[in-house]
Every structure is written in C-alpha cells, then in structure tokens.
Amino acid sequence: MKMPLPDAALIARKAEIVRALQRLVPGEGVIGDPAGLVPFQSDGLSAYRQTPLAVVLPETVEQVSAVLAWCQANGVKVVPRGAGTSLSGGALPLTDGIVLGMAKFNRVLEIDYPNRCAVVQPGVTNLAITAAVEADGFYYAPDPSSQIACTIGGNVAENSGGVHCLKYGLTTNNLLGCEIVLMSGEVVRLGGKGLDAAGYDLLGVVTGSEGLLGVVTEVTVRLLTKPQTARAMLLGFPSVEAAGGAVGDIIAAGVIPAGMEMMDRPAIEAAEAFVHAGYPMDCEALLIVELDGPEAECAELSAHVADLARARGATTIRTSASEAERLTFWAGRKAAFPAVGRISPDYYCMDGTIPRRQLPYVLSAITQMGLEYGLGVANVFHAGDGNLHPLILYDADQPGQLEAAEAFGADILKLCVKVGGVLTGEHGVGVEKRDLMGEMFSETDLAAQQRVKCAFDPDLLLNPGKVFPRLHRCAELGRVHVHRGAVAFPDLPRF
C-alpha cells in the first residue's frame, strides 16, 4: 500500500505550522509532540500506521474554517477524523499533513420531535443520538457495530450501514441536512429539516465521500419511532445453499425483515465459544432473522418465516420469547469479530456486496481460495442485502502472512465485482480498496468522480491518497475532453 510521496519541505516546516495553528486554535487544541501524536497514527484498519505533522482539535465552526483556510493558503494537507473507527483507513494520517479531530464537537444541539429530527454536532457518537431520544420512544436507525464509539460525522463521511439497513437504509437514507466547511474555509449548509432541498443534492454526494469533499460540522438526522415489538429467530441449516435459499424465499414472500444475518460454521463456532449464545452446533449455516412492528405482525411473520425455513430443511427454528432472549440471539453475531480474534492472532475483515443469488458460488470459491493461500476464513454476512464480511484468519508474526491475507482479500473483492457486485458495501474504499477501484470503474468513470472532488477542493488537500488510485491535478482533468464520440482511454475495458 503506497501513499503519495510526502513533501519533505512541508515536514521541515513543522514547528512553524504548529505555531500558526496554535494561534488559530488556542489552549490545548494543537498536538505536535511525538508522544501525543501516537494515538492518532491509525484508525480501525490498524495494519497501516503513519504519524501526522500535528493534530488539531477545534471547538468551533469558526476555528474549523480558519484552520482549513490557513491550510489551503499554505498547501498543508488535512485528514479529518471522528472517533477513528474506520475499517478502510479513511482516517489514516499523512506524514506531511495534519489531522483535524472533531471529537470536541460533541453536543446534541436540538431534538425536534414534531419534525422527527435531531440536530447534532459531528463528534456525537451514533449510539448517543438514540440514547438522547429513546426515553421518548424514538431512535436513530443506522447501527454500525462500532456504534458505541463511532461518531455521526464519521458515519456521514463513510455512509455507514449496520445490521438493520435492509429495512431502514444506510446513513444517506437517514439524513436531512448538514453543515460542512470546504477546504477554502467557506461554510455551506446542505438540506435542512425539510424532506428535500433546493438545487443539486450535494448532501447526497458528500455522504459517503470519505472526508474528501468537506469537513462536517453539524448534522440533522431523521428520527424514527421505536417499533412496538421486535423478535429474533435463530434458524440453523444443513448447508449454506439451504440458508441462502431461505433468505430468497423470505424476501419473495414479501417479508423485509429488520435484520437478516448469516454466519457460517467457523463463525458460529467462534461466536458460541466466546459468548455462549446457545447457537446450534449441528448446522453449517445460521440465520438470525429479526422482525419488528406490532405484536400481531411479529406473530404472523415469524410463523410464516418458520414455515419457509422448515421447507428449506432447517434443523433449528427458535423464536425469541423475551427481550433478553432476543439480545442473546444477537450477542453472538455482534461479538463475531472479537470472537474470531480469539481463535486467530489476527484477522482481516472484507466488505464486498454481491447479488444474493451468487452466494453459494462465492462462498465455495472463498473456501477454495483459502485452501490455496493456506489461510482460514470465517464468514458473517448481512444476508438480506448481500453484504459479505469474510474474516481472513492470519498471524502477522508469521513472515508473509499479512501480505497473503491482503492478496486473498483483494481476490475476494475482485470476485465480488466479477459476479455483479461491488468492492465495499459499508466500510468504504479508503486506502484499503483504493487500488482496486479500477476493477469496478474505468478511467473515465473515475475522472468524473475526481472532477466532483475538484469542485469542492481544487488543490486536492483534503484527505488525499484515499479512494482514488491515482491523483490527477484538477487542471489536468479539466483538459480531458472528448471530441465526436471518441471516448477517452479507448483501450481500457468497460464494465
């Protein structure tokens, strides 16, 4: 994994840069000493580490604006950061850039029940939004598994998902507005409390832009009313094919569960050994299906789902009888990553999405690849929406295993694209999948995206080295144009 060549001249100016930033963000808002920078060296993709020039922790929008304007004027790169839980290296620092940490923006500004929304600062954690409104019967729907730590600003940047997005959508489907600061220091409001906004849907393109377009300083999220009841079902199947078939049958029957998760045998065994959720040990694939709504709906649909599972040969069919039991059913799935961490010194989590009909083929191909690479795999899978999370097991202390795991992961993602899917369902491209973007997009496709980047950040100072495999200067992209249907880069394959 290569990052853009650091600018040695900028690194040499570190002391001056830190002093200038301290004038903009006084007090303890600027960290420049090497020990203080260590916690910021990586994000949730901890295999990659770099030390930034400095970390700035602003407290006001004016400070964010002043810092960005100063950095633009002085050619200093900026990496925005929420809680640093990104799994794709979105918040990986640059050695010749600063990290702009938004942790101090941690207030819920307004809860507006009549308009079913909340206005919050970007450093508020995902779970804290729900915590602020749940006593009144509301919640914020997207629930990435890091929700106790990850911030809403980071969720906007990554368009985070979670186990409930088949029914309730990703972050982008649950936002009404945000305020962002451009690299120029200009403050722009996108959307508001209404259900659509004037002009282009810039909120839609900022969401999921991985911190490359602007720094989010305020977010207006949609609140939903909590369902009256929720019930989880544990369904054990003799094969992955049978479980996959049941998922298709459930959706074909018109049922969109609140969550529908699959685990394969290695994942079930790891999770059961860790949390003792009572998972059946005699099956090859386990489905957790959650139904929510009025009691009458949960009762009707759970009976229906049980019939469909039985028809696919399910050997275990259990429905939670209490809230405690529902949470127990989920406990193993939610702890699947750390559970796998107990059976392997290291693991590498992938995130492709495939058309669900390809599941049996893709899982058997992954198993085969694992044999070839000599590495084990445990699979957890957002079955409803086809989002795979193969966990590649490796030992970083064994020479060559990290590289083998990375190559194996890349092969899995290429396979996802080949069968009609995509590189990332919810974790983002970041640095991790950056060099695979060509698997999905042509140079022309990527140039169109990069021109959007140029409209927001013409000097390419905001989070460079992420998402795009090659950095094109904006002036260079501006010159690329086509005459009489002659497509640029005609030799490149189109997908």
Place this chain on the structure above:
Amino acid sequence: MLDLAAKTETPKTADEVVEIVADAGATGRTLEIVGGGTKRGVGDGVAADVVLSLAGLAKVIDYAPEELVLTAQAGVTLAALEKLVAAQGQMLPFEPPHLAKLLGAKGKPTLGGALAANLSGPRRIRAGAARDHFLGLEAVTGRGELIKAGGKVVKNVTGYDLSKLIAGSWGTLAVLTEVTIKVLPAARTETTLLLFGLSDTQANAAMVAAMNAPVEVSGAAHLPQAAAARPPLKGQMAVTALRLEGFAASVAARADHLAEALLGFGRAERLDADHSRQFWAQVREVEAFHKDPLPLWRISVPPAAGARVGEALAGDTLYDWGGGLVWLLSEGDPLQVRAKVKALGGHATLYRGDASAFEPLEGPLADLTARVKAAFDPKGVLNPGRMGGA
C-alpha cells in the same frame, strides 16, 4: 419556451447518445433532454438547439425480484415499469407521481425523468425519495463521456454516490441512459383513516401525532375545504388522511392504535384497500389542482411548519408528506412566496407559471453548485437554463 421547431434526436443506444452530446459540445450547440416530455413545462424555458429524446432507450435490462433490484434504460415508461413489478408482487417504493395531467402534458413519464427530477409520492415519508432508491447509473456527461457510477446491488459505498447528485439535477449534469433502482415487495393491503373538518393547523398537528405514533404511517395528507370541494373528491369538508400499509393483521392492529391516538381530533373513518388506493392516487397526482389557470407552487418545508405556509400565503393549498410538501395555487408575487417559504425553513418551486421556477441559490452554495455543473458540463450543453443560473 417549447421550441417545437427544434430538431429532435432519438438515439437507440448509449453510444449514439455519446455521439450526439459530443457533437453538440464540439459544434457549440445545446440540447434539451426529454424522456416522455411531461415535465418540459417545469422550470425556466430551455431554449436549446436540439431536443434529445430518450424514448428510444426503453428496455428493461435486468429484473431479479428476489434481489430487489431492477436495471432499465432511462426511457422506459413508469406505467410499463409499474405493471412489470406489480406482476411480481412488488412496487416502486418511492411511488413516483406521473404529473402529466397536472402539467397539461400529453406524453408518458419515464423512469429516467422521475429520477432526474427526484419526484416522490406520498410514501416519501416512510420509504424515502426517488434518490434513496437510485442505486446506480450509466449516463453521458455534458463532456460527451459515458460514465458509470454506483452499482447493481442494494448496498454499496464504492466511490462517490453520483446517483444522488444526478437525482434532482433535471438533466443539467448528465443524460441518464441506464439506471438501477431498488424495488420492494408491494404491501399486501392498506387502509386509510380519514378525519373531517379540521383546520390546517389542527390537521398538521394530527399528522404530526400520527407520524410520531409507532404505526408506520405511509401517507399523511390534508385537503383543506377548498381543495376537498374540487374534483375528484367534491366533498363538503376538509379531509385529513393517514395511510397504513402492510400485512393484514398488522394493518388492522395499527389502524386501531392510530384511531385511538387521534381521538382528540375526532373519530376517524376507515377506507378499504381499494378506496384507499384511489384516494392516494389523486393525492399523488394533485388532482384537485388540475386544469386551474393560477400559478402552482410546490413548496417543501419542515413537516410541522406545513400549515404555516397556508397562513402566510393567500391561495388554495393541498398538504402531503405530513405537511412537508405543500401545493399552493397562488397569484402572489413570486419573490414574496419565496421569502415567506424561506423564513419557514423551506424552498419553493414554481411548477406552473411564468416566473423563474427554481429557488435561486446564494453565496458559497451557489458558487459550489456552479463548479459542480462545470465539472459535468463545462460548455453548458445540457438543458441550458433549466434550473435557473446553474
């Protein structure tokens, strides 16, 4: 504004679209982009040299009901698509309004047009807008380049979400040639609770109460007495309507729950599924305001502020989206309409009328918008002037 003398090009392939757009760019000509042409009247006049029609790109490419995904060429009609998915027990979740009759147009609205205008029906409040179901695209930018963005699966964060940006850009950034959308199972049944005789303020409060009850309201509209008296309802009193959709047992339970939550606003009557469908079709198409000579505004505000639009501005109103979408027939001064709506935290679009249609943008947002337009269409080939300055 409709230059009927302009030449019309009807390409049959995406490559032909590329050729037409690239040629226009090279020769300094402009293009008006149309699907069925039903929304040509909306927006500032497009005085283009050539009309580029997507009517020749009308095939369904792939539809896998179990995957909840459908890929089609942009010129496929909404009517054809609705029939296709209904046959599989599915629906277009964003319930796109057709609006042809509202706008006095003869053509058939297309999927590409509905997405380009980000048009969503009453279910917007529950299921999301057109843009929320727009998963991926193939389009020709104003530079004459065929690009692809998004994907063909329901969950994807790879690269910038250009589908969202193109949704609601009214053909000013790129010509959609192929689109992928998310579809959902159609509701097995539905019912609508009706309250009669409420003032706009009471109705807005009733809609807030309904939306804030855990019953998954999928339509919340209010027709004040004047709108309700018009065809097709021709009623005596104002009517406030709340729709519930889903499996039968669930709908029945939620209807009971909702009726009780609304007791303070009166006893609710219930519509059976067929009458409920008819009722929401006329709300979606704003039938009460068909064939009226007055200027028609589409106003988007925070839902709880809906009734305040009616208080602030003279004219007949119809409220959808729980108050968040207000249709207003008004001869009021456009500047004043915009100013009052803006003060309520919203924006106004003139759907029928002679003044500039789209809300003007200001400051850094206007500058950013102009840069985004230039990124896709630096020579201003596509729909010049459609969205005002952009």
